[in-house]
Structures are given as structure tokens and as C-alpha cells.
Amino acid sequence: MKNDLGGANLPALRSHNAALVLDLLRGAGEAGISRLELAERTGLTPQAVSKITARLRAEGLAREAGRRASTGGKPRTVLRLVPSAAYAVGLHLDRDELTSVLVDLAGTPVVTRDAPLDLGAGAPAVLSAAAREVRELLAGAGLAPAPGEGAGAPGPGGGSGPAPDGPAAGAARDTDGDTDIAPARDTDPDGDAPSGGRAGGGPSVVLGVGVAMPGPLDHPAGAPGRITGHPEWDGFPVRDVLARELGRTVVLDKDTNAAALGLALRSPAADSFAYVHLGTGLGAGLVLDGRLLRGARTGAGELGHQTVQLDGPPCDCGGHGCLEVLCLAAVARGDLAEAARVLGTGAAGLVRLLDIDRVLLGGRAVLAAPDTFERGTRAVLAALGLPTEVAVTPYTVAEGAAQLVLAPVFGK
Numbered sequence: 001m002k003n004d005l006g007g008a009n010l011p012a013l014r015s016h017n018a019a020l021v022l023d024l025l026r027g028a029g030e031a032g033i034s035r036l037e038l039a040e041r042t043g044l045t046p047q048a049v050s051k052i053t054a055r056l057r058a059e060g061l062a063r064e065a066g067r068r069a070s071t072g073g074k075p076r077t078v079l080r081l082v083p084s085a086a087y088a089v090g091l092h093l094d095r096d097e098l099t100s101v102l103v104d105l106a107g108t109p110v111v112t113r114d115a116p117l118d119l120g121a122g123a124p125a126v127l128s129a130a131a132r133e134v135r136e137l138l139a140g141a142g143l144a145p146a147p148g149e150g151a152g153a154p155g156p157g158g159g160s161g162p163a164p165d166g167p168a169a170g171a172a173r174d175t176d177g178d179t180d181i182a183p184a185r186d187t188d189p190d191g192d193a194p195s196g197g198r199a200g201g202g203p204s205v206v207l208g209v210g211v212a213m214p215g216p217l218d219h220p221a222g223a224p225g226r227i228t229g230h231p232e233w234d235g236f237p238v239r240d241v242l243a244r245e246l247g248r249t250v251v252l253d254k255d256t257n258a259a260a261l262g263l264a265l266r267s268p269a270a271d272s273f274a275y276v277h278l279g280t281g282l283g284a285g286l287v288l289d290g291r292l293l294r295g296a297r298t299g300a301g302e303l304g305h306q307t308v309q310l311d312g313p314p315c316d317c318g319g320h321g322c323l324e325v326l327c328l329a330a331v332a333r334g335d336l337a338e339a340a341r342v343l344g345t346g347a348a349g350l351v352r353l354l355d356i357d358r359v360l361l362g363g364r365a366v367l368a369a370p371d372t373f374e375r376g377t378r379a380v381l382a383a384l385g386l387p388t389e390v391a392v393t394p395y396t397v398a399e400g401a402a403q404l405v406l407a408p409v410f411g412k
Helices: 016-031 035-042 046-058 123-140 238-246 255-264 323-332 336-354 364-368 370-383 397-410
Strands: 062-067 077-081 086-093 097-104 109-116 205-213 250-254 273-278 282-288 291-293 358-362 389-392
Touching (some): 016 035, 016 046, 035 046, 035 077, 046 062, 086 123, 086 255, 086 397, 097 397, 205 238, 238 250, 250 255, 250 397, 255 282, 282 323, 282 336, 323 336, 336 358, 336 370, 358 364, 364 370
Parallel strands (some): 205 250, 273 358, 358 389
Antiparallel strands (some): 062 077, 086 097, 273 282
């Protein structure tokens, strides 16, 4: 199934050069950026930049935002990104919780929701719940369903889903029949609504749904592998089934990869770091020289199943003495200092193997006691003579999942 974001409702996004310009507009924020600066930073000619920005303005993705004071020549017109022009949905399918977030084109969260989830209930039931959550999230934000969404589309179990929302008109499809981008209702005819309509009028666009879940998984195929404790998910076509259910572009990746991708987009281009996530499981997302490292089989970052105690307790993965089983056991008995020491041991292995100098900690367990985990991890690294920056990040996996959809729009 095709999962690119070359949307028929936003033809300006098809251009690589337009993506470069959009990325600079996003980075400029409210301050904006002039056409001359865009030309200088992209290496494009001023004429090319003018054509691109004209298309972006016509699509509602950019707008003029005044002029800068003259420094001797003609005052420069400043352009800004229009965050409300498009949105993306991020889903985090955790073992016991479903988190959904709607972010705007700038990646800013607009709405976040949490709901209980049992990953062990099986893929059909879980994906039905996920599809329902997406519909409710978009409906609450005033964004219309995709054509056929919930209206006889194949459900996760192979049957037809309910049709609570009805189809939206004007859908665009690729030649291979996959829906790319569905237009949304303009809920603000005055043109200044933060949710359903663009700042300059006209409907906003929902670019797609990013889904993050525990690994291992096959990223190109869009299917999980044998998730620890939930082998029934092995090989299930999560991406394709959810795309059919919703009638939208869907991108699937590991939870740690999604979070690391989102964090990388906030960092310098050549940054290298490890994102270590401790929640219902333990894993890592790896960024080297600004690029997310997935591995040939999307197996990079499976930190939790590194053996550190040969005669240790059994793990659901089939091994013994894994970092994950030791760390989660310490959290369960309330020994957070020990959990932090185990986490630090895993982080030290990553630092030594990858020669990185920054470790970011996240996940539910870490955020419940951030100081303890930051101090404990830093102490292990310092004792081993590893001068590494350690910090806790509140960045969520669901936000990173939304970036799976947004990042290609900006050429990332």
C-alpha cells in the first residue's frame, strides 16, 4: 500500500524544494523569514523561491506577515507558516493505554486524549478501538472524516465498520486506489479558527495518522513482530488494516523510534543521541548524525532485551536477566534507585557502542520520578568515566507518532 504524503489537496507539497522552504518557514516560527533569506539558505534562485512561496500561499500553507524595517534598501516582506493549514494524528498503542494527539502543521499539540487499552485483547479489537479514537479526536476538533471512513470500509476483523460520521466529499485518490489526503470541513468562515479552518480561510487538511507501538516490528511492511508478552501480534498488517478502516494514510513505527524522530527534528542537523524509554517496557531510539537508525530489519534499539545477568530471572522474550525484566521488577517493588541503576547500565552500553555524548530519558516510569532516574543514570555513567549529558524529556511517543506523518512534508 502506498503511504507517501504527496496529497492531491496540497499539490505544493509534491516539490522537494517546496519542502525545503516549508522547513525553513517552520523553523522561523512567528518571527517569519523573507524570500531573500529563503533563497540564501536553500541555494535556490529568488525567482524559484517566489514561485514556490506563491504556490504555498495559494494552498494556504504560508502567508505574508508584514515587512521588516528597512536597512537601506526596500523593506523585506516576511512570510510565516500557517500551522492551522494541516494536521496530523499520532497514536501510541501501549500495552495498557491508548494515547492520541492531534498536532498542527508546526507539530504543536492541539488535543491530547488517553484511554485504557489492553494490547492482549488482540489486533482486531485494539485497532477498532484505535480507529474509533481517531474519529472522535477529529470530530471533537471539527475535522471531517475521510471518504468512506467508517462507512462500510473493511474493519480490522475483515468486516464492515459502522458509519457514524458519513463520507466527506472531494476526496483524492492515487492511481493505485489508496486515499492520500482527505479535506476537512472549514468550521470557521471568518478564517481565524484554530481547529477546523485555515487562518486564511478554506478547509484544513488531515495529512494522515502515525501509529507507534512496542517493537520489534517490520517498518517497511507496516506489521509488528513478536511483541514481548503479546506474540499474537506477530505479522499482523496493522498499517494496512487501519488505513482501510480510516480511509487515510497510516504510517507505523516502533514507539521508541517515533519519539526519537520527533526529538531529532528539534535538534541540530548533525546531532547524535539515544532516547531511552521506560514505561510498560524498556527500549531505545537511536539518532546518529541527525538520522534515525532503524536497522535493516527495524531491530535497532531493542535495548530492553540485552542480557546483563546470565542467571537472572526469565523474561517473556525467552531470555534471562534482560535489562527490561530487571528494571521493571525494581519499579514494581518501588526500588526506583535500583531501577535507575539498571537503566544507567543500559545507557552506558549504548554510549560505549555508539560513541554518543547525549542520553535522553522518557516514558511513563521515568516521568513519574524524573529526578531519581536522571541522577541515577548520570551516576552510573560518571562512575564508568563516560562524560555524557543526561536529561529527562517530557516529549511523548504520541507526538513522535504524528511526526511520522509530518516529517516527510518538510523533507525529513
